[in-house]
Amino acid sequence: MNLKTNTFNSLSSSTAKADKILNATAIFWFLVAVIGQWTFVYYIIVHFGGAALKGDVELYNDSTIAGHVAGDPMGNIVFAMHVFMAAIITFGGTLQLIPQIRDRTIKFHRWNGRLFIFTAFIMALGGLYLVWVRGATLTLIGSLAISLNALLILIFSTYTIRTARAGKIAAHRRWALRAYLMVNGVWFFRVGFMAWILINQGPVGTTQNLDGPFDLFWSFANFLIPLAILELYLKSREKSGTIGKYVMAVSLFSLTILMAVGIFAAYQMMWKPYL
Secondary structure, three states, X not given: OHHHHHHHHHHHHHHHHHHHHHHHHHHHHHHHHHHHHHHHHHHHHHHHHHHHHHOOHHHHHHOOOOOXXXXXXXXXXXXXXXXXXXXXXXXXXXXXXXXXXXXXXXXXXXXXXXXXXXXXXXXXXXXXXXXXXXXXXXXXXXXXXXXXXXXXXXXXXXXXXXXXXXXXXXXHHHHHHHHXXXXXXXXXXXXXXXXXXXXXXXXXXXXXXXXXXXXXXXXXXXXXXXXXXXXXXXXXXHHXXXXXXXXXXXXXXXXXXXXXXXXXXXXXXXXXXXX
């Protein structure tokens, strides 16, 4: 009986330790992501906000496809809303995932969540407008990828609302995480793309028109891979044994390092020149 008890206690202790390591790795990922996303927000405010204040919106075209088009006031308005809402949702989204804020200021969490969902819907619909009406992409594959990303934002945001209203908190948090990742597709695209460039020391598999093999792959993978990793993390946290949790922790830690490389490269080559 003592042998069985000791074995059970040992397994419980190992599982608890694995849980702590997996949670710590997830926190590490989040902290690195916050640094990268808030840097992206700063870039948006300084570059696009600065150009707007100067009245020199032509500068938008230095870093985007069809950022400002003469004679297209509706498209320019949609683009401007899309960009500045990206700053709002990126900053506000990270605040939604901080437990101390969620638990201690529930009213703020709810209202910020409503703002997040509203902004997500407007951005998704605006992105579809920019792609299919304005033609703000270079390839059909890119347009289809952005459209799928927008569709997933709409679906996940809808389920985030439904589960919250139904009081299904655990399900609500899972759908909110999915929505959070999807609205950050643009950020993941830049970070992953620049990590690839830096690691390969050049544009391997990419072209200026974004129709190279890596370009086409990453058009979809930039949001589908983070989503797949999230699903594996959730499944590992809830159902995996000790070994499975350790494998997930090591994998997530490695991907976080890769993400940090991408953030550094994106800052140096994409954002810093405009700050």
